[in-house]
Amino acid sequence: QLSTAGRLRRINSSTPVYRCPPEACTVVNGTIACAAGRTGPLCAACLPNHSIKGDTCTECRPLWLDAVLMSLFLLFVTYIVLAVWRTMQAWIKYDPDSSMLLATMRITLNWLQVVALTDDWVVSWPWSLRILWAAAESASSPPISSTFWSCLPEPLNLGYYYPLRFALAAPFAVAVLLLVVPLYIVVREKV
Known part of the structure; x- marks a missing residue:
C-alpha cells in the first residue's frame, strides 16, 4: 500500500x-x-477497551472509577428531583423565593448541554477553551461523556451518540418533570 x-x-x-x-x-x-x-x-x-475521543482513541478508565462517578451523578440527580419537588410545592403555595432554584437548575442544565456538544467532537479549540472543556467534562463525566458510555460492558454500552441524544432530550425531560410534579401535587390535594 x-x-x-x-x-x-x-x-x-x-x-x-x-x-x-x-x-x-x-x-x-x-x-x-x-x-x-x-x-x-x-x-x-x-x-477493545478504547473509546474515540475527538480524533483519537483513548484507553478506557477503570470501570470502578466510572461506577463511583455514576453513583455521584445519581446522587446529584436525586438531589435535583427532590429540589424540584420542594420547589414545586412551594410554588403551588405561592412562595416568591422558590424561583431562584429553578433558575439555577436551568443554568446547570444548559451548561451540561454545552459541555456535551463541545468536547466530544473534532474541533480545533483554542488552548484556553480546551482547558475549560477538559475541566467541565471531568465535572460532568458520567452521563454526558461519550468515553463513559463507550467503555461500559456490552449490555450497557449505548453507543457513541448517546451523549448527544441525552443532551438534546434533557430539556424536554426537565420540562415534563416541571409539569408533572405540580399536576401530581394539585391532584393529590384535591382528592
Missing part, C-alpha cells in the same frame, strides 16, 4: 483512494499502519 497525504491505495491497482480519518493512520517504515489504539481497514475503529 502507498500513503499519499493520509490516503490509502493499492500500488498496482487503479482502485479508489480512501482517506484515513484525522490522526488515524501513520507511516511506519514506508508502510501505512494504524495509530495507537486504532484498528480496522481504514483505522477508523478503536481497539
Whole structure:
C-alpha cells in the first residue's frame, strides 16, 4: 500500500483512494499502519477497551472509577428531583423565593448541554477553551461523556451518540418533570 497525504491505495491497482480519518493512520517504515489504539481497514475503529475521543482513541478508565462517578451523578440527580419537588410545592403555595432554584437548575442544565456538544467532537479549540472543556467534562463525566458510555460492558454500552441524544432530550425531560410534579401535587390535594 502507498500513503499519499493520509490516503490509502493499492500500488498496482487503479482502485479508489480512501482517506484515513484525522490522526488515524501513520507511516511506519514506508508502510501505512494504524495509530495507537486504532484498528480496522481504514483505522477508523478503536481497539477493545478504547473509546474515540475527538480524533483519537483513548484507553478506557477503570470501570470502578466510572461506577463511583455514576453513583455521584445519581446522587446529584436525586438531589435535583427532590429540589424540584420542594420547589414545586412551594410554588403551588405561592412562595416568591422558590424561583431562584429553578433558575439555577436551568443554568446547570444548559451548561451540561454545552459541555456535551463541545468536547466530544473534532474541533480545533483554542488552548484556553480546551482547558475549560477538559475541566467541565471531568465535572460532568458520567452521563454526558461519550468515553463513559463507550467503555461500559456490552449490555450497557449505548453507543457513541448517546451523549448527544441525552443532551438534546434533557430539556424536554426537565420540562415534563416541571409539569408533572405540580399536576401530581394539585391532584393529590384535591382528592
